Amino acid sequence: MTDQDTPSTAPSSSGGRSTLVYVAAAVVVLLVGAAAGMLITLAAVGGGDDNPGPDSIDVGFSQDMRVHHLQAITLAGMARDRSEDTEVRQLAFDIESTQLDQSGQLSGxxxxxxxxxxxxxxxxxxxxxxxxxxxxxxxxxxxxxxMATSEELMKLRALKGTEFTVYFLQLMLRHHEGGLEMASYAADHARLGYVRNLAQKIASGQQAEVTLLTSMIKARGAQPLPN
Amino acid sequence: MASGTKKKGPQGGKGGGKNAVKAARSTVVTKKGPPWALIAGITAIVLLAGGVFTYAFLQVSDAQKFIASEDNKDPSESIQGVVKVQYASGQHVQSTQRVAYDQSPPFGGPHDGVWADCTGIVYPSAVRTENMVHALEHGSVWIAYNPDKVQGAALDKLKSKVEGTAYMLMSPYPGLDRPISLQSWGHQLKLDSADDERIDQFIKSLRTNNYQNPEPGGRCDSNQTGFDPATPPPFVAEKPGADAVGMDGKAPGASTAPSAPAASTPAAPTTSAAQPSQ
Known part of the structure; x- marks a missing residue:
């Protein structure tokens, strides 16, 4: 009796079980595959771990502030080399060396x-x-x-003496005011604490220098550039 | 016989059982046929999984394709037409010397101690090549164009990629064999159209790429270096003479170049491979 029962039922029941196993295995493979795929994607585009992604404020601020700093370094480098005004040369050296280090932090x-x-x-x-x-x-x-335009940079390069010094101060003031705007926004909105911290330091440092640059321009009988 | 019969009985029974199995199997097979539903289901799942992986891969490669990283040190390898040459860095020549470059426009090798300003400057006229090559060493991308072939809207399009853009410089290059040539240290891509998508890909892949450029962090501005972007040293059209510095950085006499004169006294070398680059 059992001999006859087994042969008649075994094929269909084991067939059903293996179908179930195949489907379950396939579903597992699919889920694991999908999950792995998504993880790879997220990790690679920088959203899966603690790293900010390409469209984040942290990345945008770091890329743009770096370029903004590079021009300040160029401006300040010119004044550090060429100004005959000791107070301006000192400030220029301060701006150049600080921003050069900060731009290295940003690229790092x-x-x-x-x-x-x-x-x-x-x-x-x-x-x-x-x-x-x-x-x-x-x-x-x-x-x-x-940011100064290429024409403004060319004009600065061509100037000499007090004219050079004053125009440097004017361009640097406007440059700081722009940088201040960017840094303040990042200080409030960047996700990572160390990004917000540097942005805050840039904002407060440049705020102080905006006051200083304005007074230095006026002390040399000139006015800030019109907006 | 009795035992034989007994034995035969069960055997007959088993035989009957086997037949029943065969019968049952053949019935099942005949009834069901190949498990099409199962095959179709598994195929669909495999295709779907493949789709997910492909999608993920494409997303990843799209985002990462032209970004240099530890896993992708030279993204320009996926750009068709890029020529690569390995050059030693840090070999300097004087402003009075010329280098007998192996490429035109050159994209590596000995260069002037002073770099061309690469702070996003579009030079209206051709600039001395020995200065341009030094700018490449600092990580910039140089767009050279044939002034007879690239004008008007195409020229404006190229300028827009350079003007005010950090680590970019552009200049006409008289006699260039193609309309446009992009240079990064050790890399070159010659193109016919300013609309070619490979221009942006080349810039993305190689500008300030710390794996491909010899001096990460090298500056682009030219304060007090002796290079004035308003009046840069001009391009020299004539081929370099026998006194030019070779690609090995050695002045003739010390050079193995065939054009070098068999001078008994080596010309005073003004460059040294060991000289620190700037």
Whole structure:
């Protein structure tokens, strides 16, 4: 009896069980695969761990502030080399060396986060900052707040003596005012504490220097550049 | 016989059982046929899983393709047409010397001790090559173009990628064999159109790429270095003479270049491979 029962029922019951096993295994493979795929994606685009992603405020601020700093370093470097005014040379050296170190910190973070240390060529500046205003130079190039145009840099290079010193102070003041705006926003909105901290330090440092630069311009009988 | 019969009985029974199994199996097989539903289900699941992986892979490669990293040290390897040459860095020549470069435009090798300003400057006229090559060593990308072939809207498009952009510089290069040539240290890509998507890919891949450029953090501004972006030293069209510095950084006499004169006294070398670069 059992001999006959077993043969007649075994094929269909074991067939049903193996189907179930196949389906279950496939579902598991699918779930594991999907999960792994999503993890790989998230990790690689920088959203899966503690690293900020390409569209984050942290990355946008770091890339843009680095470029903003690089121009301040250029401006200050010129004044440190060429100004005949000791007080201006000292301030220029301070700005140049501080911002050079900070720009290195920013590029170091970006490298660790797996992001480009300069914003990619097809990406406009200031995407990360709500309400940001970029300005365009005569050729339509989009510039971050406070950035000098190529023409203004050429003009500064050509000037000498007090004219050079005053124009440097004017460009540096406007540059700081723009940087201050960017740093204040990042100090409030960046996700990572160390990013907010540096942004805060940049904002308060440049705020103090804005006051100083304004007084230095006036002490030399000039006015800040018109907006 | 009795035992034989007894034995045969069960055997007959078993035989009957086997037949029953065969019968049952054949009935099942005949009834069900191949498990199409199962095959279709598994195929669908495999395709779906494959889709998820493909999607994830594409997302990843799209985001990461042209970003240099420890796992992707030279993203330009996925750009078609990039020429790569390995060059020793830090070999300097004087402003009065010329280098007999192996490429045109050159993208590595000995160079002037002073770099061309690469703070996003579009040079209206051709600049001395020995200065441009030093700017490449600091991580910049140089867009050279043939002034006879690239004009108007195409020229404006190239300028927009450079003007005011950190670690970028651009200049005409008379006699360039293609309309456009992009240079990064050890890398070159020659193109026909300013609309080519590979221009941005090249810039993304190689500008300040710390794996490919010899001096990470090298500066682009030119304060008091002797290079004035308003009046840069001009490009020299004539081929370098026999007194030019070779690609090994050695002045003729010390050089093994065939064009080098068999001078009995080596020309005073003004460069040294050991000289620290700036």
């Amino acid at each position: 973070w970006l490298t660790v986060w797996g992001q480009p240390t300069l914003s990619p060529p097809d990406q406009p500046h200031m995407r990360w900052m709500a309400g940001a205003h970029t300005h365009s130079d005569t050729t339509g190039v989009d510039l971050m707040p406070g």
